[in-house]
Amino acid sequence: MANIAIVTDSTAYLPEEMVKKENVTVVPLSVIFGDTAYEEETELSADAFYEMLQKQEELPTTSQPPLGKFVDVYESLANDYEAVISIHLSSGISGTYQTALTAGEAVDGIEVYGFDSEISCMPQGYYVMEASRMAEEGADIDDILQRLNDMKKTTDAYFIVDSLHHLHRGGRLTGAEALVGSLLQIKPVLHFEDKQIVPFEKVRTEKKALKRVLDLFDQAASIHGSLRATVIHANRPEKAETVKQKMQEKHPNLTIDVSCFGGVIGTHLGEGSIGIGWCSF
Missing domain, CATH: 3.40.50.10170 (Rossmann fold)
Structure with missing residues (x-):
């Protein structure tokens, strides 16, 4: 053995x-601000990353x-x-x-x-x-x-992006798409499909987007029973705790954690994003 x-x-x-x-x-992995690379978690905590992000005009990059x-x-x-x-x-x-x-x-x-x-x-x-x-x-x-x-058969995650401006700065939306989407309060819901992060749905307002993702979690829990879930946040701990409490009230027997999008993933999703992930345990 x-x-x-x-x-x-x-x-x-x-x-x-x-x-x-x-x-x-x-x-x-590393987050690179300008000419300086920081190993996330060891040299750059999630809190420190978002503090730096707010002060920078250009988005950082990441490296494996x-x-x-x-x-x-x-x-x-x-x-x-x-x-x-x-x-x-x-x-x-x-x-x-x-x-x-x-x-x-x-x-x-x-x-x-x-x-x-x-x-x-x-x-x-x-x-x-x-x-x-x-x-x-x-x-x-x-x-x-x-x-x-x-x-893997029961593992899933959905992410709600808070800022279309951030996606535009990262080259994922044109200026026109970002402007129109912001005016309409569009909140893209993303998920993993075929190993990549891709759009799942575009929902108007964060409240409706969160309800959509929570409904997906409820469906998964009804099918698979014993799931463990996490609410993932990009510098929004209070919101994450509120979402967790709502999930826990409906599923008192499940373990529900709160976790974060650190620097590397936060670079790509943007500050303010919220996600919910789960798997069988």
Whole structure:
């Protein structure tokens, strides 16, 4: 039975207790303001990112971890572990997963098994939490990967973008589209499809958009029963808590977390965004 380590990247935005677990290692992506790159979570917290974002005229950019970072992590883990399950944000929006696989092939003394979460943020983190738990209980690689693939069947997330101006600045909307959409109070609802973040619906007003996403969650809960959910926010903790309370009142037996869009994902969605994600647990 292999002694298994779990590796993920910073876009899982794991709670602190998971980051401190002995068998979990987090490899950071970076946010770049001007000529300065910051590793998110370690050098740039979510709060610090949004504070900097408000002061900048130009949007930051993001970058995946360098190959050498993964090589160093795997070589270090080889001292204590026989195998690694490396769980990463969707390969459709970042090359991080492929870089992790390439690094695994370059390291001797430890077997690296990649898992493409096909999603990001706390739903990605749920895979990490489950893999870590199973590894600690002595499950083997095949059982853990099978469980993660089973979880994929019920994992979903929807994001409500607050600012069309932000999408325009990022080159995702023309100026005319952003202007008209803002005048009409359009709130795009996005989700992951075929590993990429794509439009799901355009809804007028945030209230209606949130109701739409909550209805989707209610449908999933009625079908799958035991789900774990998270409300994800981009610098809107009070709103996230309000949404969580509303969900908890309707589903008192479910575990519902509050998590954040950190710097990397926040760069692409924009401050003020709200998301809801879930999976079977």
